[in-house]
Amino acid sequence: MHSRLRSGERTVTPPETPDAGLWFIGRIHTPWAMREDCPRQGRLDGPECRIEIFAPWAAALEGIGAYGHLEILYWLDRSRRDLVRQNPKDDGQRFFGTFALRSPQRPNPIGISKVRLVAVEGAALIVRGLDCLDGTPLIDIKPDRCEFTPKAPAKAADPHGQG
Numbered sequence: 001m002h003s004r005l006r007s008g009e010r011t012v013t014p015p016e017t018p019d020a021g022l023w024f025i026g027r028i029h030t031p032w033a034m035r036e037d038c039p040r041q042g043r044l045d046g047p048e049c050r051i052e053i054f055a056p057w058a059a060a061l062e063g064i065g066a067y068g069h070l071e072i073l074y075w076l077d078r079s080r081r082d083l084v085r086q087n088p089k090d091d092g093q094r095f096f097g098t099f100a101l102r103s104p105q106r107p108n109p110i111g112i113s114k115v116r117l118v119a120v121e122g123a124a125l126i127v128r129g130l131d132c133l134d135g136t137p138l139i140d141i142k143p144d145r146c147e148f149t150p151k152a153p154a155k156a157a158d159p160h161g162q163g
């Protein structure tokens with residue numbers, strides 16, 4: 001789906017074939033059907049959203065309830081993927097390269113939000129902190145990096161690693 005190109009914005013022709021594939025592991029349900037209604041960035045006190053995990057991935061939720069916060073990665077499926085120069089304010093004045101922005105329009109339209117985990121309900125998570133459209137595909141879930149401690153032994157290259 002291609003959004004309107006603003007004056008001075010620049011697109012490129014992406015390569016014909018992708019370098020990797022991914023699986024949508026679930027779907028995110030939010031209160032927002034239209035892009036203009038979505039927050040630009042989620043807030044931890046935002047509305048409750050429901051993340052449904054598809055079979056066979058529900059087993060991968062084991063242990064997740066131990067975390068108060070998670071990092072959610074999702075596929076901003078209604079973005080154009082060919083923009084390299086963007087004019088976020090649509091004012092024809094200030095332009096930014098795509099990698100200098102958190103815009104949803106990017107070659108691999110991956111969105112990342114830190115969320116508060118409210119509840120685990122079977123194969124679904126109730127969270128606060130998202131900013132995506134209803135129906136957005138889920139691509140990954142990780143424990144918040146500040147709460148997480150590695151479960152595997154430290155490596156030599158880690159700060160307190162063992163040789």
Ligand code: SAM
Binds near residue numbers: 040079131133136
């Ligand atoms: N928090 C994420 C990040 O920083 O990576 C995403 C930020 S992005 C600025 C959020 C905006 O993307 C929303 O306000 C909405 O305009 C747009 N958006 C949300 N869901 C989308 C979807 N499924 N496809 C395309 N655009 C979407």
